[in-house]
Amino acid sequence: MTQPAATMEPSAPEPMRDPGSGPARVEPREDKMPSGIPYIVANEGAERFCFYGINSILIVYLVSTLHFGEADADIYTNLFQGAAYLFPFVGAIVSDVFWGKYRTVMTFSLAYSAGCAIVALVPGIGGLSIGLFLVAFGTGGIKPCVSTNVGDQFTGKNQHLIERAFSYFYLAINAGSSISIWFCPVLLQKYGRPVAFGVPAAMMFFATLVFWMGRKKFAVVPPAGRAWVRDVFSKEGLKTIGRLSVVFFVFIGVYWSLWNQGNGQTLTLQARSSLMDKNIGFGITLLPAQVQVVNGLFILAMVPIFSFGIYPLWGKFFKVTPLRKMAVGFFTIAASFLILARVEGRIQDGQVVSVWWQILAYAVLTASEVLVSITGLEFGYKQAPLRMKSFVMAMFLAATTVGTFITAGVNYGMKRPLEATAVDVGAHTWVHVAQADQLVLGQKIDFGGDTGVTVDPSGAEAAHESSAEPAHDSSAEPAHRASAKPQPLEGTFLVEAIDKAHGRVELMDVVDRKPIETSGTFDASKAEVSTYRLVGPEYFQFFAALMTGVGLLFIVYAMFYKEKTHLRDEGQTDGVAAA
Secondary structure (H helix, E strand, O other): OHHHHHOOOOEEEEEEOOOOOOOOOOOOOOOOOOOOHHHHHHHHHHHHHHHHHHHHHHHHHHHHOOOOOHHHHHHHHHHHHHHHOOOHHHHHHHHHHHHOHHHHHHHHHHHHHHHHHHHHHOOHHHHHHHHHHHHHHHHHHHHHHHHHHHHHOOOOOOHHHHHHHHHHHHHHHHHHHHHHHHHHHHHHHHHOHHHHHHHHHHHHHHHHHHHHHOOOOOEOOOOOOHHHHHHHOOHHHHHHHHHHHHHHHHHHHHHHHHHHHHOOOHHHHHHOOOOEEOEEEOOEEOOHHHOOHHHHHHHHHHHHHHHHHHHHHHHOOOOOOHHHHHHHHHHHHHHHHHHHHHHHHHHHOOOOEEHHHHHHHHHHHHHHHHHHHHHHHHHHHHHOOHHHHHHHHHHHHHHHHHHHHHHHHHHHHOEEEOOEEEEEOEOOOEEEEOOHHHOOOOOEEEEEEOOOEEEOHHHHHHHHHHOOOOOOOOOOOOHHHOOOOOEEOOEEEEEEEEEOOOOEEEEEEOOOOOEOOEEEOOOOOOEEEEEEOOOOOHHHHHHHHHHHHHHHHHHHHHOOOEEEEEOOOOOOOOOEOOO
């Protein structure tokens, strides 16, 4: 893995000073962490608890309660995440030009909190969509300000502490996200939507309070006003944007397309299958959405391992640079998807596979995250001129939007319509399709529209509602399943058997892989039936190949990239003042 990175020879970072900062001077070294950092870190931990708590259960809520097909649920989730990482441009411009970071964070946090409350309290897809829009708007607005506010607390004399501060910042992200990812799926199963989404809402209110409490501790960089426009559209500003756009939107964008699928999406759907043995020992059986908690736990373990072990060892043989770290990370995440492809292939073939294989994939994926995400955050901050730092952070975050749109586009493009003419209902459900001979066992079929067919809730539909057995008590039942009712034939099912002679396939439940019992009369004119072009492991193999190709291109690009460093001098703020 290190060989490709070793071929890159970017020039050493060139310290830069922003115009108007006066003659260069040597400042005494200071080893004390700025007093505002604890408030920023605590705020970030609570806010990430909220965001990841919502995100961890969103796709399960969509497929199990609102009966989305898996591809459509993946698209909806990706659009939400894409919006959350696109709105940072709004927050960056408002912060850099008009309000400054503190006022921007507080204002957008209030909109964020309101959105969380709507998600928790207003049922149905309408309330969910409005609430998630406000959540995306709010979290997007504060993202570039909170991360750059970390860097703003430092000057030339304590800049050696920036890497440590960003590590604390990233650890808070993963501590908050890990706790919420573990508990929110349990809350959804036991208490339903209001509590499962309500607890993250409460944490967002807490995050806002903590940030307000730190207002007198922050070093404040005032908004640039019209100077921001001048800097952005200057020759140096446009060159900076151009260089970073390629790194962020092309290379890191594809990286986030893969990473986000482990963040409450594709891997959660894979873990829902009863063929994945989710017993990890010690009397603990995970819920599908809980598997992703290992990502945050691995981060907590790997950050010090990389910082104090791997990077120093690496440095004995090759120069350690941000671009080299990211290159290795690109190939690392591609390897994790090859593991997932193997897991998916075994599930499609009807074989039981241990969740530890998915945990192994998460370990490899997390190693790539340390190499790419933390490195990219620090790299973007240092490459940005002083008055453009929030905007450049917004660019870094918008790379996630690119990734989510890539994933959504693949999921949309891989859907292939099926011509369904009839459904034989009963204890075994057979669907007559013109392309039956082109399907394979275990292939997914989505149903939407008004099919005219209902599913007996005593069969597979009950499994749709629960998504998996409880973590400690297999006899427990979610409160919202107490009164199961017949449900329309909608969502994702699997092909259990193929009858080529009669041009039909038998359906089985996507979770328990048991035949489904149905009744009613199929209405072919109103039904929407489709399958996927990327079948089983082919989906993961596609993304692994995509990332490998992009990683090779990145090596070539990085060889010609010249790094520059822009950091604040002591005299370039209003000092430590009330925000």
